[in-house]
Amino acid sequence: MIYIIDGFKKALTIIFSLDREFLNIIMVSVSISFTSTILSVFLAIPFGIWLATARFRGRQIIVTILNTLMSVPTVVIGLFLYSVLSRQGPLGSLGILFTPAAMIVGQCILAFPIIAATVTGGVSNLGNRPYIAARLLGASPMRSTFLFLREAKLIVITSALAGFGRVFSEIGISMMLGGNIRFYTRNITSTIALETSRGEFGLGIALGIVLLIVAFLINAIVYSFRRA
Amino acid sequence: MISSIRLKNIRKRYKGTPFCLKIDNLEFHNRHIHVIVGPNGSGKSTILNLIAFLDKSESGHVLVDGHPVFNNKHDVDHEIRKKIGYVRQNRYLFDMSVFHNVALGLKIRKQPKNEITAKVDNILTELAIEHLRNRSVKSLSNGEYQKVAIAQVLVLMPEIILIDEPDTNIDILSTPSIERTIKKIQKERNSVVVMTTHSLKQARRMSPEIISIQEGRVIDSNDEKLFFEND
Numbered sequence: 001m002i003y004i005i006d007g008f009k010k011a012l013t014i015i016f017s018l019d020r021e022f023l024n025i026i027m028v029s030v031s032i033s034f035t036s037t038i039l040s041v042f043l044a045i046p047f048g049i050w051l052a053t054a055r056f057r058g059r060q061i062i063v064t065i066l067n068t069l070m071s072v073p074t075v076v077i078g079l080f081l082y083s084v085l086s087r088q089g090p091l092g093s094l095g096i097l098f099t100p101a102a103m104i105v106g107q108c109i110l111a112f113p114i115i116a117a118t119v120t121g122g123v124s125n126l127g128n129r130p131y132i133a134a135r136l137l138g139a140s141p142m143r144s145t146f147l148f149l150r151e152a153k154l155i156v157i158t159s160a161l162a163g164f165g166r167v168f169s170e171i172g173i174s175m176m177l178g179g180n181i182r183f184y185t186r187n188i189t190s191t192i193a194l195e196t197s198r199g200e201f202g203l204g205i206a207l208g209i210v211l212l213i214v215a216f217l218i219n220a221i222v223y224s225f226r227r228a
Numbered sequence: 229m230i231s232s233i234r235l236k237n238i239r240k241r242y243k244g245t246p247f248c249l250k251i252d253n254l255e256f257h258n259r260h261i262h263v264i265v266g267p268n269g270s271g272k273s274t275i276l277n278l279i280a281f282l283d284k285s286e287s288g289h290v291l292v293d294g295h296p297v298f299n300n301k302h303d304v305d306h307e308i309r310k311k312i313g314y315v316r317q318n319r320y321l322f323d324m325s326v327f328h329n330v331a332l333g334l335k336i337r338k339q340p341k342n343e344i345t346a347k348v349d350n351i352l353t354e355l356a357i358e359h360l361r362n363r364s365v366k367s368l369s370n371g372e373y374q375k376v377a378i379a380q381v382l383v384l385m386p387e388i389i390l391i392d393e394p395d396t397n398i399d400i401l402s403t404p405s406i407e408r409t410i411k412k413i414q415k416e417r418n419s420v421v422v423m424t425t426h427s428l429k430q431a432r433r434m435s436p437e438i439i440s441i442q443e444g445r446v447i448d449s450n451d452e453k454l455f456f457e458n459d
Contacts, residue, residue: 133320136280137333137380138310151323 003201010202011209021183022203026210029168029187032100036107037164044112044163045156048119049148053128063120069113074106074172081106082176098179103187106173111163118162122155158222165218169211230293230311230387232257233279233420238288240274240444249274249444251288261414261421263431266441272424273317275441276390279422280314310337313386317393319377321365326357326376329365333384351383354409356402370397378406382413389413391423395430407434 014022051062083089085097085105096102130151134144149156171189178185180194188207195204233256240249249271256262256279264272277283278290281297289296297308313333321329327348334344352358357375360368365376374397381389391410395403411434414421425431431438440447 129318129320130322132282133322135309136282136312136314136316138306138336138384140306143336147322 007201007205011205014202014206015209019203019206022206024183025186025188025191025207028100028185029189032103032187033107033164033168036104036167037111037160039104040108040111040115040163041156041160043108044115045119045159048116048159049123049152051116052120052123052126053131063117066113066117066120070117072110072113074110074170075176076172077106077109078172078176081109081173085177097177098181098185100178100185102177103174103185106177107167107170110170110173111167114166115159115163118159119152119155122159123152126152126155154225157225161218161222165215168214229418230258230420231418232291232293233388233422234291234294235275235278236289236291238278238285238290240271240278240283240285247271247444249285251275251446254439254446256420256422258414258418258420260437261411261423261435262437262439263435264422264424264439264441265426265428265431266424267426270441271444272441273392274444276314276316276392276422276424279388280312280390281309282314311387312390313381313384313388314390315378315381315392315394317396319374321368321373321376321380323366324364326352326360326363326365326368329376330379330383333380337384347383348379351379351409354405354412355379355382356405371399371402374398375402375406378409382409385413385417385419387417387419389419389421389423391421393424393426395425395427403430410434 051059051066081102082097084091085094085102086092087097096105128148131144131148134147135141139147169189171193174180174185174187174190175193178187178190180186180190186194188211192204192207192211195201195207235251235254237253238249238251241247247269254275264275266272274283278285281290291297292308322332324332330348330351331344334347339347349358349361352361355375355378357372357379360372360376365373368376374394378391378394381391389410394406394410398406407430410421410423413419423434425434428438
């Protein structure tokens with residue numbers, strides 16, 4: 001019990017002293033997760049809108065695949081990309097394994113189905129009515145698309161936040177593709193795993209508190225948007 | 229100025245249904261309001277969708293002032309689209325205030341700000357909904373929503389006005405102001421106005437010439453009695 005209390009004491013010291021390594025780990029997590037979420041948003045949102053509004057044979061199969069991919073374990077994505085990016089792999093010549101780039105690619109794959117499926121679900125309810133309404137008012141296709149996105153802004157924002165929340169807290173991809181290299185690819189989750197295995201709880205608890213705060217903030221933002 | 233729309237040799241089917249719209253020749257002009265009456269599923273909305281180029285027929289043409297307009301979705305002239313105002317049954321208002329919704333079409337047409345304000349306020353007064361001006365559309369009742377949707381189209385004073393069942397969700401007291409405004413705009417603007425209704429009484433109030441449609445076909449006006457006996 002004492003080691004847990006000691007861990008919390010150390011954690012508070014680390015947080016309030018703004019320890020250099022502690023801040024670096026947070027920065028690595030934020031920058032990699034933010035970049036991967038932004039890239040996923042640009043790919044997944046148009047795809048999700050298209051899937052929600054298009055009518056073609058096989059659409060339901062794609063929706064089912066997308067929903068299945070939402071629950072793919074991160075270690076499976078890590079394993080798949082490791083085999084592709086390792087030296088003997090087809091993309092081994094890129095030399096990005098154990099770099100932030102590999103983590104970003106992995107997190108993009110993780111976030112894509114989450115964002116796309118959330119957008120598909122939300123936009124399916126909305127339908128293409130805003131687009132048609134805008135066209136009927138004389139708006140050009142581009143302006144109609146803009147008005148459509150304006151109507152779907154809550155869906156877009158909540159899906160992006162859901163994607164960010166997922167990639168920020170994942171560990172499998174970070175460990176397998178990032179390699180947990182200090183001051184380079186070591187992020188919050190991989191540090192927590194490492195510190196726990198070493199029996200050093202202080203830094204792990206401090207980073208755990210950061211994770212919880214981020215999760216709380218994401219939920220608070222989503223809630224405030226929904227209320228508004 | 230558009231003075232007539234004609235549907236010629238139109239055939240339109242919907243997959244998986246026995247429904248087929250068959251119209252050999254049907255003309256709407258700007259001399260008076262045209263009202264299409266008919267039971268549910270008879271093809272009234274399909275006609276309006278074809279005129280608005282929202283839907284495409286398998287064969288036949290929509291002629292505007294005698295000239296066929298080809299509807300290959302992207303090929304319909306943007307300028308013709310701008311001349312059409314359509315209040316659909318499946319209407320949609322944007323998540324903004326009533327004022328901004330009604331003003332949206334005018335903003336798209338790049339009208340001056342002061343003119344937009346005057347026109348919006350005028351149409352809201354004519355339809356007796358000026359008290360809704362600053363309300364969010366999310367807070368409107370179904371009837372209020374319908375009136376704002378009508379205002380959004382009528383404020384544009386389009387050359388072609390299409391209204392699918394204008395009295396949907398509207399209380400009896402509000403119906404006269406809507407009918408009066410539609411008539412007034414038709415006269416002032418010389419618009420081609422086509423509206424649908426279930427009510428034969430409303431049809432008679434609005435138009436001297438009623439088009440009856442049943443199972444996708446225009447029928448003799450005397451046959452109206454067959455399905456409007458209780459109206």
